[in-house]
Amino acid sequence: MIVQVSNLKKHYKKQPVLKGIDITIESPQIIALVGPNGAGKTTLMNCMTNLLPFNEGSVELVGKKNTDASIFYEVSYLQDNRILYGDLTGYDHLKFICHVQKIPLSHIKEVTDRVGMTGYMKKRVRNYSLGMKQHLLLAMSIINKPKLLLLDEPLNGLDPTSAINMRNILLELYEEGTTIILSSHNLDEIDRLTNIIYFMKDGALLKESLQDFSSNQYFVNVDDPLKATTVLKQAGISCTMIEGVISFLEIEVILQNFLDIMKANGITITSIETKKIGAERRYQELFAKEKTDETVAI
Amino acid sequence: MKLLLFEFKKIFFSKRFLYIMLLLIIGIALLFARNVTFQSYIEKEEKEQIANQTKASQANSRVHRIALENSPEDEEQLKLQKMNSEIRDQLYELNGIASSDDWQRKLTLQNEIFANTLVYKNEGGDFPLSEKEIHTSTTLNEKLLKEGIAPEHDIYSVAMPNFMKQIVDLYIHFGAFVLLILVIGESMSGEYENHSINQLFTQPLKKTWIVTSKFWSSVLLYVIMTGTVLLSAGLIGLLFGEKGTFNYPMLIEKNNAIEFITISSYMTKGILLVSVAILMVITLYFLYSLLFKQTLATLAVVLLTLAGGYFLSNFVTWGPFSWFNPFANLLPGDMILQQNDQMWYQAIPITLATSIVLYILAAWKINTSKIV
Numbered sequence: 001m002i003v004q005v006s007n008l009k010k011h012y013k014k015q016p017v018l019k020g021i022d023i024t025i026e027s028p029q030i031i032a033l034v035g036p037n038g039a040g041k042t043t044l045m046n047c048m049t050n051l052l053p054f055n056e057g058s059v060e061l062v063g064k065k066n067t068d069a070s071i072f073y074e075v076s077y078l079q080d081n082r083i084l085y086g087d088l089t090g091y092d093h094l095k096f097i098c099h100v101q102k103i104p105l106s107h108i109k110e111v112t113d114r115v116g117m118t119g120y121m122k123k124r125v126r127n128y129s130l131g132m133k134q135h136l137l138l139a140m141s142i143i144n145k146p147k148l149l150l151l152d153e154p155l156n157g158l159d160p161t162s163a164i165n166m167r168n169i170l171l172e173l174y175e176e177g178t179t180i181i182l183s184s185h186n187l188d189e190i191d192r193l194t195n196i197i198y199f200m201k202d203g204a205l206l207k208e209s210l211q212d213f214s215s216n217q218y219f220v221n222v223d224d225p226l227k228a229t230t231v232l233k234q235a236g237i238s239c240t241m242i243e244g245v246i247s248f249l250e251i252e253v254i255l256q257n258f259l260d261i262m263k264a265n266g267i268t269i270t271s272i273e274t275k276k277i278g279a280e281r282r283y284q285e286l287f288a289k290e291k292t293d294e295t296v297a298i
Numbered sequence: 299m300k301l302l303l304f305e306f307k308k309i310f311f312s313k314r315f316l317y318i319m320l321l322l323i324i325g326i327a328l329l330f331a332r333n334v335t336f337q338s339y340i341e342k343e344e345k346e347q348i349a350n351q352t353k354a355s356q357a358n359s360r361v362h363r364i365a366l367e368n369s370p371e372d373e374e375q376l377k378l379q380k381m382n383s384e385i386r387d388q389l390y391e392l393n394g395i396a397s398s399d400d401w402q403r404k405l406t407l408q409n410e411i412f413a414n415t416l417v418y419k420n421e422g423g424d425f426p427l428s429e430k431e432i433h434t435s436t437t438l439n440e441k442l443l444k445e446g447i448a449p450e451h452d453i454y455s456v457a458m459p460n461f462m463k464q465i466v467d468l469y470i471h472f473g474a475f476v477l478l479i480l481v482i483g484e485s486m487s488g489e490y491e492n493h494s495i496n497q498l499f500t501q502p503l504k505k506t507w508i509v510t511s512k513f514w515s516s517v518l519l520y521v522i523m524t525g526t527v528l529l530s531a532g533l534i535g536l537l538f539g540e541k542g543t544f545n546y547p548m549l550i551e552k553n554n555a556i557e558f559i560t561i562s563s564y565m566t567k568g569i570l571l572v573s574v575a576i577l578m579v580i581t582l583y584f585l586y587s588l589l590f591k592q593t594l595a596t597l598a599v600v601l602l603t604l605a606g607g608y609f610l611s612n613f614v615t616w617g618p619f620s621w622f623n624p625f626a627n628l629l630p631g632d633m634i635l636q637q638n639d640q641m642w643y644q645a646i647p648i649t650l651a652t653s654i655v656l657y658i659l660a661a662w663k664i665n666t667s668k669i670v
Contacts, residue, residue: 049500053668072502083497087312092304099300100501124311 001026001063002148002179003048008057010047010203017043018054019203030174032190033183035200041183044200045150049077062147073101076141078151081133086126090117090136093125094143101144108143115139116165130157138166142173149173151182155189167193216250219273222262231265232258301507305515309481315519318480319526326465326530330538333461336454341397348393351411354426355386374422381418385411385425401448405439412436434549437556441547450546457542458535459561465531466565469524470572470630475579475604477523479597482516482580486587487596506661509584513657516580524569552637564634567642571630574649578624579604581656588663604628620644624652 003025010018017040025031033041046052048059050066059066062074084093094108112118117135125133134157141149151170155163167189170180184190190197199206222228225244232239232246237258239248248258262269309315362379366372388411395404412432415425442449450460489495498508535542544562551557559567582603586596607625611632617639620626626633626645634642 051496051499051668069502069504072500077500079496079500080493082493085308085494088307092307096300096304097501099304100503 001060002028003181004058004060005048006058008044008047008054008059010043010052010054017203018047020057021203021205023198023205025179028174028177028179029196030170030180030182030194032194032197033181033200034185034187034190034197035183039200040203041200042152045077045152045181045183049075049150073144074147076144076146076149078137078141078149078154080152080156081130081137084125084128084133084136087124089124090121090128090132090139093136093140094121097140097143103144111139111143114142114169116162131159131162134158134166135162138169142169145173145176146178149178149180151180151184153184154182155184155186163189217275218248218250218253218255218258219275220246220248220258220269221271222246223268223270227265228262228267231261231267235261237261301503301511302514302518305485305511306518309485309515309519310522315481318477319523322477322523322526323530326527327534329465330456330461330531330534333454333456333464334538337456340451340454345393345396348389348396350426352386352389352393355382355389358382358423358425359386378418378421378423381414381421382423385414385418388414402443405443405449409436409439412439434556438547438549441558445545445547447543447546450542455542456535456539457546458532458539459542459544459546461535461539462528462531463546463548463561463565465527466568467631469527470568473527474520474524474572474576475628478516478520478576478579479583479600481519481523482583483597484593485512485516486584487591487593490587490591491593505664505667509657509661509664512584513580517577520573520576520580524573548635550635550637554638559634567634568630571627571633571642571646574646574653575625575627575630577653578627578649578656581653581660585656585660585663588660588667617644620648622648624649 001024003023005021005023008018008021009016021044033044035041043052047054048061048066050059061071064071090112091108094111095105097103098105098108108121109118112121115135115138117132117139120128120132121136125136128136134154138154141151149170154166154170158166163186170182170193174180182190182193196207221244225241225246228246229241237248237253239246239253241247259269359379359382362375362382365375366379369375388407392404392407392411395407398404412427412435415427416429416432419425419427419429439449450457453464455461455464484491489498495508499505544560546561547558548561548564549556550559579600583596583600586599586603587593590596590599604625607623608628611623611626611629614623620633620640621644623645627649633640633645
């Protein structure tokens with residue numbers, strides 16, 4: 001068993017923060033924790049790693065109780081960059097982890113090359129940018145090749161290249177057998193990483209497979225957008241046009257039907273782009289209504 | 299051991315520690331520069347003292363003359379006048395050799411003046427020197443003459459051992475505590491405030507090790523700080539000061555009698571006592587850090603506790619109380635110089651025992667500690 005969280009309940013004073021969370025993970029997978037700010041994502045991870053106490057329930061990670069510090073030989077937790085020491089270098093941080101976890105120091109070069117921070121690992125952390133700190137945090141989290149990797153907002157402060165690099169590293173780790181639980185607000189990246197999303201809402205967990213919600217949105221450029229709009233309307237096809245680009249959802253319009261209509265009316269398609277929108281769509285379904293209700297109430 | 303090095307590096311490589319060490323060295327150099335500047339003042343001060351005593355003697359002379367004009371046969375007044383004249387002549391002579399390097403002659407003459415003054419006072423004469431002052435000064439002069447050691451000014455000496463003693467005095471009287479608190483001020487509570495403790499809590503470490511390594515790294519930093527203080531003072535004194543001797547005598551009171559210890563003995567005992575007190579302050583600081591998890595609150599409570607202990611030590615003067623007072627070593631100078639009904643090392647066991655108890659409490663506390 002990699003993760004066994006049973007009926008985890010936590011409250012601050014009388015305010016419930018986690019309302020009986022259950023998570024069971026038996027084989028390696030990538031799980032995204034998604035929810036608005038204050039939904040309890042970080043609290044859940046902190047409780048799982050014994051940084052915060054909880055009121056009810058139990059947590060076992062890699063087959064051991066979460067109060068057993070030895071779990072951190074196999075579990076890593078990427079937290080926010082406040083955990084770094086500004087007066088020390090990135091190398092000092094990694095060396096410390098190697099010493100504590102009995103990892104050969106030769107792994108440092110290996111991991112910094114992988115993350116792309118070898119060039120500045122001997123600089124003091126106080127001189128690092130946000131992205132550089134994020135690289136260091138990632139290097140610190142993966143240097144022990146963990147069985148379970150928890151990541152709290154790992155994409156914060158990363159430029160597109162670094163974000164792609166991080167995504168690739170996470171996918172590689174997953175292929176190597178690491179279970180990854182990450183929280184993020186970047187729904188596009190989540191779509192690219194995993195189909196398994198745990199939506200957190202008011203301290204409760206809604207586990208969903210995006211395979212049920214995963215969908216493509218098409219963006220089509222044609223030689224005569226006005227004519228295209230007219231014929232699509234006549235055919236009763238629902239789509240939108242923004243700056244000459246026609247867009248529609250895979251679940252609402254069958255692509256082949258669209259292509260047939262275009263061909264029949266002599267409209268030439270110049271390009272088609274596809275975007276996966278499962279996480280975002282489901283997120284909007286779950287949380288947008290609430291936001292609208294709140295707005296109405298205001 | 300690895301955690302200890304990590305903890306040590308966190309503070310040792312911080313800008314704050316660097317600045318504190320630099321300021322410490324600059325402060326010591328400035329104090330030496332002040333002593334050098336005030337060298338001419340020493341002779342001036344000496345002459346002023348002689349002048350004051352001479353004036354007192356001249357005033358006494360007038361009093362005796364008037365008394366004798368009224369009753370010329372008053373034998374007591376005649377005797378006092380004669381003794382006063384002798385003192386005055388000796389003061390004139392002392393004033394004459396004040397600028398000379400013949401310190402043995404000066405000390406001998408001073409002691410003769412003290413002896414005559416004591417007799418004069420015993421015979422009913424008045425002189426602005428107390429018997430205690432006369433006794434201690436005479437004893438010290440005799441000791442210096444016997445040992446063949448030239449006298450040094452208490453405050454403005456540029457002799458290396460005496461200058462070091464001056465610095466050690468400042469260091470053991472609150473200097474070490476203030477510097478230590480500045481250096482390790484955020485060592486534990488800052489980790490909670492910055493959330494960096496999370497990094498340690500998510501490593502396969504026993505939480506007790508965190509307290510242990512922080513404790514020993516603080517001790518190591520204190521040793522470095524003390525070494526820096528002693529080395530800087532010694533080096534500056536050696537390069538720019540006079541040779542002097544570490545056997546320079548210091549007066550202490552032991553069971554209401556005057557005894558001597560050497561400067562080196564005073565410094566060794568002083569540093570030993572303050573080091574024992576520092577162990578207690580470190581453990582006290584860690585325990586409060588874990589209770590409050592906030593630097594300012596922790597510092598305030600540590601300072602309040604130490605101030606309370608300081609006033610308790612000052613308030614209760616009963617000698618045996620030191621056996622039970624862990625704060626007695628906050629005043630190491632008093633413990634060494636005033637050994638009436640107590641020994642200088644008397645409070646060491648209770649201070650060490652208190653440190654161990656505080657350490658155990660801190661180790662227990664961190665085991666149940668969560669992030670804020």
